Amino acid sequence: MENLPLYTALTEFAAARPLRMHMPGHKGKPLPGYPLTAPYAIDFTELPPTGNLFDGGGAIGEAEALWAEAFHMDSCLFLTGGSTQGVLSALTLACRPGDPILLDRCCHRSAFNGLALLDLHPVFVERPWVEAGGVTGPIFPHVLKTMLKTHPSIKTLCITSPTYYGVLSDIPALAQIMEEHGGVLVVDGAHGAHLPFLGLDHLSAAHLAVVSAHKTLPAPGQSALLLSNGRFSQEQLRWAASLYGSSSPSYPMMAALDLCRAYMLEQGGDAYRQTAEEVAALRRDFPALTPSHAPLDPTRLTLLSPHGFQAQEGLERQNIWPEMADGGHVVLIPTCADSQEDFLRLQQALERVELGPCPHYPPPPPMSPQVCSPRQALFAPAEPLPLDRAAGRIAAQQVAPYPPGIPVIAPGQAIEKKTIAYLEQIGYNTRQVISVAPLCVEGSR
């Protein structure tokens, strides 16, 4: 047979029975009772019997309405370009080009790209540092109130909840404050698609919410949802998402979303509750982030380790594959697709790696001064420089160690020595080349 480098790599890896503690949430297993059979047979284009995602209505519209109901939201749109497409769409709806915006410091790089694409001017919302867990805590409502007093013209708040580490913010409280301010709350809930099926109505107060079905639910890569609680119509969701999505969205992917919802309502909720119990037991037995540190997604397993990267490698040597690690943590994504045998295998592997408190894991430094707008910087004629020689210059790109993909340096910001020192401290390769904008960007403010 012809050389098949990627196909061979993937099938061989899958055949080695890795324990997938990473996304996608299906873990390589078909949905029990709801298999997506013959994806080629249902891979269509826009025809009268199949409908058109961006025209609305039809069978796709019915399937989306059922998802909206499951999330206690008014409308839902299927996304086949991940939460990335959803975050860009939500910002497009919530803001006008040139607007200021309150942006959670922990937003994903897609939100930072949205700033540049839409010419938004960010004021960053910092989060408290949870020393004992080495993570950022939730966004406090009183902090939002103070920021809105200082910046009364800002009408959009965009936050991430849950974070990669599983930390939840109080969405209803933040939504109410934005509501009273006449503004909009956008929640990037990429990691929280499973929460409603655990009975946690985490997102429904948000004016716009985005979830990646593929991260925590048994759904294929890139499948995601954009949800509105009534402030924005389904037609508006379709308009915004069509700006960023393919005009040939995948029907097997949308069909998989339909199956996934039915499975979650029938069996997946129970399976997920079982997973939450397994995770609670592992959190008791091993050093991990717990609800005593911060409000947490009950199924995200963030292990604490003084040597996170080594602990990750120790697990990988045992064929257990975490989602990510940093210097102080190893993050695992258990889902409803993980069986009791999988948890037993995980528990045995965890006994053989070094875990323990990470009290000295450093907080990220506050965001550096914004010298010019994200748009000016991202689209400026840039020059490459090794990061460790870039202090004093203006970043024309993000530095967002991935995962979690949260920028430490963002376009338009001054590159400061303390930020480079922080990146070095968390084990980031600062010899890496970064694009820097010219020292004087035209029209910078």
Ligand SMILES: Cc1ncc(COP(=O)(O)O)c(C=O)c1O
């Ligand atoms: C918080 C957050 N938002 C958005 C995204 C983008 O999601 P997707 O990969 O579905 O495009 C990610 C991806 O990791 C994320 O962590």
